[in-house]
Amino acid sequence: MMGANEREQSTRAVDFCGxxxxxxxxxxxxxxxxxxxxxxxxxxxLDDFPFAAFVSKTITPEPRAGNEPRRIWETPAGMINSIxxxxxxxxxxxxxxxxxxxxxxxxxxxxxxxxxxxxxSRLLTGVGEREEVAxxxxxxxxxxxxxxxxxxxxxxxxxxxxxxxxxxxxxxxIVKLTPNVADPAAVAIGAEEGGADAVSxxxxxxxxxxxxxxxxxxxxxxxxxxxxPAVRPVALQQxxxxxxxxxxxxxxxxxxxNGADAGEFLAAGAAIVAVGTENFRDPRAGSRVAAELDSxxxxxxxx
Amino acid sequence: xACGFGACFGCAVPKPEGGxxxxxxxxPVVRGDEIGPPAADAVASERAFR
Numbered sequence: 205m206m207g208a209n210e211r212e213q214s215t216r217a218v219d220f221c222g223x224x225x226x227x228x229x230x231x232x233x234x235x236x237x238x239x240x241x242x243x244x245x246x247x248x249x250l251d252d253f254p255f256a257a258f259v260s261k262t263i264t265p266e267p268r269a270g271n272e273p274r275r276i277w278e279t280p281a282g283m284i285n286s287i288x289x290x291x292x293x294x295x296x297x298x299x300x301x302x303x304x305x306x307x308x309x310x311x312x313x314x315x316x317x318x319x320x321x322x323x324x325s326r327l328l329t330g331v332g333e334r335e336e337v338a339x340x341x342x343x344x345x346x347x348x349x350x351x352x353x354x355x356x357x358x359x360x361x362x363x364x365x366x367x368x369x370x371x372x373x374x375x376x377x378i379v380k381l382t383p384n385v386a387d388p389a390a391v392a393i394g395a396e397e398g399g400a401d402a403v404s405x406x407x408x409x410x411x412x413x414x415x416x417x418x419x420x421x422x423x424x425x426x427x428x429x430x431x432x433p434a435v436r437p438v439a440l441q442q443x444x445x446x447x448x449x450x451x452x453x454x455x456x457x458x459x460x461x462n463g464a465d466a467g468e469f470l471a472a473g474a475a476i477v478a479v480g481t482e483n484f485r486d487p488r489a490g491s492r493v494a495a496e497l498d499s500x501x502x503x504x505x506x507x
Numbered sequence: 508x509a510c511g512f513g514a515c516f517g518c519a520v521p522k523p524e525g526g527x528x529x530x531x532x533x534x535p536v537v538r539g540d541e542i543g544p545p546a547a548d549a550v551a552s553e554r555a556f557r
Contacts (some may be wrong), residue, residue: 240532269526276509276517283509287516290527452515484510 245265282432366398447473
């Protein structure tokens with residue numbers, strides 16, 4: 205029979221695409237700003253960082269200010285956001301943010317997005333050559349300016365993009381899958397065929413809300429993406445379908461709030477999990493979910 | 508507001524020169540002339556966040 209210490213070791217440390225993680229919980233891109241958190245909470249967060257790896261907000265080739273407010277709207281068991289990817293752009297990120305993110309005590313995964321294979325290549329080359337970066341996540345929920353198609357909604361576009369990017373870096377490439385498709389497993393297969401090392405899912409579900417009196421959209425952008433516990437059952441089924449269709453590992457996410465939720469994603473086929481919206485309510489959710497996961501996964505004691 | 512500590516970028520308030528502040532971490536108290544509708548010549552791609 206395993207002792208408590210052995211069991212802890214067996215469930216916590218994990219190898220993900222060659223990256224050693226202290227436990228199985230990371231953050232979803234855009235839901236935790238490690239630099240702002242350090243400013244607000246102090247250097248103590250470096251001693252007990254909530255996540256086993258840190259995923260950056262999405263970086264684009266040029267700086268973006270983000271969308272006009274209102275940017276977020278609460279819904280039953282969730283929220284809709286249309287933040288608009290505010291970021292400093294590639295050059296600003298590499299010069300200002302990356303050196304400070306490298307001070308975090310965990311591996312760094314950088315999320316990138318562009319509107320053409322050429323611009324994606326520029327991002328991959330710039331980010332890929334920096335030794336501070338452990339892996340790169342491709343945010344493909346964006347239109348390709350050449351085809352007009354959302355890359356992540358098309359298995360062929362996704363495979364073609366990966367074939368272009370794969371030779372540019374030796375670092376693991378993770379494709380963030382959109383849930384706004386009829387068959388996410390087909391896109392995951394495209395990503396694997398193109399050379400992706402892993403997939404992560406789900407991104408937010410397209411959603412909107414209205415003011416019933418003014419009849420205006422609640423968000424200035426008109427629509428946004430739904431996240432939080434409301435999307436969890438959708439995420440679990442999409443993960444289940446994707447995990448059955450590909451051999452590369454999956455990062456599961458979608459409304460994870462506690463260890464039992466995380467355990468569901470592992471049962472559905474995830475190698476590791478990410479916490480997103482819950483970080484807004486509890487900035488220490490990552491370590492809490494990791495600790496709860498250990499106890500949640502223990503089978504009931506038989507009499 | 509979703510988070511209150513700079514993570515969600517939901518509390519963006521426009522700056523006259525373009526871009527936004529995050530009221531939670533760049534405020535919560537700010538000078539009145541540091542916020543307001545962007546001027547006509549404000550650069551859309553102005554770096555938004557400190």
